[in-house]
Amino acid sequence: MRITIRREALGRLTTGKDALWTAGACVGGVLLLIASGYVTWDRDHAPPLPVRLVPLVGLCVGMLLRRTAPTTGLGISSVANLLDLYIGPSLGSAIIYSDALYAATVYGPRRAHRGLLAGTLAGVVLTAATCWTLIGDYKVAVIVGAVAGTTWVAPVLTGLIVVEHRDRARAERLRAQQVARLAELDRRGAVNAERARMARELHDVIANHLSAVALHSSAVLKLPDMDRASVTRAMEVIRENSVQGLAEMRRMITLLREGDGADADAPSAPRLSGLERLVAHTARSDLSARLEVAGTPPDLPAAVELAAYRIVQESLTNALKHAGPGRVRVLLEYRPDRVALSVDSPLGRDGARLPGSGAGLIGMRERASVLGGTFTAGPDGDHWRVRAELPVEPVPAPAERETESA
Secondary structure, three states, rough: HHHHHHHHHHHHHHHHHHHHHHHHHHHHHHHHHHOOOOOOOHHHHHHHHHHHHHHHHHHHHHHHOOOHHHHHHHHHHHHHHHHHHHHOOHHHHHHHHHHHHHHHHHHOHHHHHHHHHHHHHHHHHHHHHHHHHHEEEEHHHHHHHHHHHHHHHHHHHHHHHHHHHHHHHHHHHHHHHHHHHHHHHHHHHHHHHHHHHHHHHHHHHHHHHHHHHHHHHHHHOOOOOOHHHHHHHHHHHHHHHHHHHHHHHHHHHHHHHHHHHHOHHHHOOOOOHHHHHHHHHHOEOOEEEEEEEEEOOOOOOHHHHHHHHHHHHHHHHHHHOOOOEEEEEEEEEOOOOOOOEEEEEOOOOOHHOOOOOOOOHHHHHHHHHHOEEEEEEEEEOOEEEEEEEOOOOOOEEEOOOOOOOO
């Protein structure tokens, strides 16, 4: 409804402008007829001024339709112009007719452009040939042809240039809109990728540490007759996970607030050198963990170290939640072109339900795929095995990159 009202208002405004232009053209044409006279084929039989006004009025009527109905306006103006040529050409009528040709080119249908240009060129040639035939002087024919070309052909060519520039401007606007849409899609993709990365980090920082805290605190509450050494060990694990969780949360908040210019005093991202401490604090009354390292640790990128640490951390958290009694074996292998790690834990009573896709498994798989590595998780005999291989030189996926500070 609003668009319709605007179009109607624009149409009224356009009609008002055309009416003003028409009134001005009519007054100017009358003044030219009075001031400079007119030229006829026979000066001794010149028609009176009222007769001369007839084609001028017809041209002005066609001018009223220059925007709303340019083709109809050109037809009326052409008939009036032929009548003006028959009576005797006048300067005012020629100017008004040139505007009709220009308006028909700019505002008229595209399919009529070639016909309009060909018709005006043919009219110029026919007018020059007629003059040469009637007068017999080629110089007069050349002059008349030049005047006719300036009056008829030049407005059409000018209109074609205007149409070309208008089409080019419209194409540039459409291209700019498409670029803006693509930029918006890229922005949304980057935002979604960043949200996924933050979701993984928050899960690893909060869920893993809080799960350990919850498990050990539940053990203390459920077994009130625990010996002092067991209670002390459980409280140490609770305190260690609480401190580490707060430290990593502070690191994330610092990165989010300050970006690359983070405070140098902020806690650093976890690295593989901290796996021994992580494994040492992964224990239940009926479950322990052991770390085995093979190979010489190379100088790894921070993103690879962080991903490997998080995968081991999440695997140990899942072992605390679901594993049965026994020992968790963590194997870290440093190879020339990649880092391989595996976490084997005994299946618990709910081991049959473990293949379900949880947030932890999704996060570990995403971390490996982002770096161009591989990840598998599932039951292997009476154990649940998590295995991942990360290349030493990671190849980030185009939609998402790991950006972690050491």
